[in-house]
Amino acid sequence: MPLIAALSFPAAGSAQGFALSGRVLKIEGPDSAALSGFRVVLHGITVESGAPLESTLTDPAGRYRLRVRSPDSSAVYVVSVLYKGVAYFTAPVSAPEQEEIRLEPILVYDTSSVRPQIELSQRHLVVRRREDRRGRRVLEILVLANRGRLTRIAPDTSRPVWQTQLPKGALGLEVGESDLSYEAVYRRGNAVAVAAPIPPGEKQILLSYFLPGDRLELTLDQPVARLNLLAEDSAARLVAGPLQNLGIQDLEGIGFARFAGNGLAPGSEVILQFDTGGLSPAAWWWLVVALAGVVLLTVLVRHWPSGESSQRSLELQLRAIEAALTRSPDKLAPEELQAYRRRKAELEQLLRRSGKEPS
Template sequence: MAGGPLRAQEATVAGRVERARDGRASPVTGATVVLHRVSAVAQGPIDTTRSDAAGRFAFRYAADTGAVYLVSARYAGIEYFAAPLPGRPGARDTGLVLAVHDTSSAVPVALAARSLVVTRPEGEGGRTVLDVFVLVNGSDLTRVAADTAVPVWAAPLPARITEPEVGPGDFTTSSVRLRDGAVALVASVAPGVRQLLLEYHLAAGQRELLVPFATPVDSVSLLLEDARATVDDPGFARGDTATIEGRQYRHWSGRIRSPGTLRVVLSPPRTDRLPLLALVALVALGFGAALWRFRARRAPAPAPAPAAPPPDANAILEELAALDARFAGREAELPPAEWQAYQRDRARLKAALEAQLAARAPRA
C-alpha cells in the first residue's frame, strides 16, 4: 500500500535524442543522458541512462517543488541541455527532444548585434559600461576551437577601459578570455543565438569612448545616460528619450557597415553618484541581461506573461534583455514555477531572434 501513493508523487520525463543535420533529424543511439537536480541548497546529477536504438530515454524521479530539473545529453564531447523541467510531483513530460550536433572548427560565429549602456559619471567621476554581444551560429554544426590557442570568436575592446568582467549570459567566466585589449571566446557554440555580456569602466575625465568593430554589424544600440553625450557617426540616429527615476537616457541606434571605430563623445565629468535603482530601470528598458552587480536591490519580479514574438530583431533583443533584467541570476530566490516560466519565455524569444538573425550570418 505504501508504494502506491509514493509512485503517484513521482514525476516522469521521457523523450529522444536527435542529431540535426541538413534540415533533418535522426535518432542517436547510445548517447549518455543525465537528469540533474538544481536547488538553492544543492545541485548535481541524480540519474543517468543511455538512449536506445530509436534515441529514446526515460526517467522517473521524486520531484521537489523547491528544485528545477534539467536533462542533458553528451554527444561528440559536447553537453547539450534541454529546457528546465517543473519540480512538480506527478508532472509528466513525454515529448522532450534533445537536439545534438556534429562539430566543426570552421563554421563561422558572427556578431549579429551589439548593445552598450554608458552611465554618466559616478562617484569620483568614472563611468560604467555594460556591453552585450549577440552572437549567432547560423549553421547546423556546433563550432569548436581547432586548438586551445585559437578562439572560436574574438573581438577588440575599447582602449582605456578598466576592470572588465564577464556577466551572466550564455557563457561562463572560464570560457571567456579578456586580455590584450580583446574578448575571446574559447567555449563551443551550438547552432542558434547566444549572448555574451561584459561590464567595464571608464576613468574619470575620459572624454570619449572608442568602440572598435572588426566586422560589419547590422544592429548596434546605445543608451547614454549622459545628457550631452553623442555618437559621432552619420549612420547613427538619436531615438526616443526615456525618463527613469527623474533622469534622462538617450537612445542611439545604427549599423556598422565596415570595420572601423565608433566614437562616442562624452561630456566633462560630474561628481554626483548614479543611484543603483536608476541603473536597474535603465537596463530593464532594453539591456537588462548585463545587470549582475546590482541584483540585490531589485524588488521581486512578477512572472513573465506570454507575448507574441516581436516583429524584428531589435524589438526581440530589447524584450529579451528586459526579461533577463527581471529574472537573470535570481533562480535561488524565485519560486520554481516563475523560474520555469522565465526559461520558457527566454527560449521562445531566443528562437524568434534566431529566426531573424540566422539568415544574416554567413554559412559554411
C-alpha cells in the same frame, strides 16, 4: 545554460517524484536522425550546488525517460547529453504538479573549427554616469548567432572560438547571467573571447566593465547587424560613427541618450563624447540588486525583441522575479519590492503580446 537558470524557482512538486522524458536528435543538414545508445544525464541545480541525479541510455528511437525521485522545490532540473565532446542541455524545469514532463528534443550537431562563421547579430551598450575614479560603468549585451548546421569549436586550446574588441581603454571584465558559462568568457588583451563551443542558434552574453575618461571609442572588427548605445548623459554627442541619434530615451525615470545603427561594417569607428561634469552616485535599480542582468535584459527585449529567443528569455526572467518575490520579499527594500512587482507586470504583458500566456 544561462546563469539565470540557476536561480531558485518556486514550484509545488510531487512527493512521489516526477519523470522527464524526451528525445535526442542529431541534425544532419535539413534532416534529423535519432541518436541511439547515448547516455543522458539528469542534473539537479540549486543556488548552492548542482549534481547529477540519474542517467540512462537512449533507445533506438533516441528516446529517454528519467525520474526525479525526491523533488526539491528550490531546484531546477536539466537533462544533458555529451556528443563529440560537446555537452548539450535541455531548458531548465522546476518540479511540476503533473507526474511527467515531456521536454523539447535535445538537438546535437557535428563540430567544426573553421565554419560556420559566428555572427555578432546584436550589440547593446549601456553607459552609466561616472561612478568613481574608475570611470563609467558599462553594461554590454552581445548576441552571437550561429546560423549553420555545425557546432563551432576552437581550433586549439590557445585560440578562442570567437572574440571581439572592447572599447578603447576598457578596464576589468565581469561576466553576468549569460547563455554561456562565465568560465568560458574571458578577456584576451582588449577583446572579449569565448572558449566554449557555440551550437546553432543565438547565445546572449552579459558583460560589465569600466570606461575611463570622457569618451567611448569603439572600432568594430567584424560586421554588427544591430548596434545600440544608451548613455546616461543627456549631453552625450556622437563625434564619429554610422549611428542615428534617436534622442533621449526614458528608462525607469532615468534619461538616456540613445544612438543606434544597422548593418555596420568592419572598420567602422564609433566615438561618443560625454559631458565632463562631476561624479554621480549610481542608481540602485540595476547596479545593486541581484537581478541586475534580468532588469536590463527586459528593458532591451522590450525595445528590440528577437523572436523565440526573446520569448524564452522573458519566461526565464519572469520565473526568476517570481522566485525573488515569493521566497524572500522581506529581504527586499520597499523600492526594490515595488520595482520587482512593476517588472513582473511588464513581463506578463510582454508575454501576452508575444502570444503566450504567463504560466
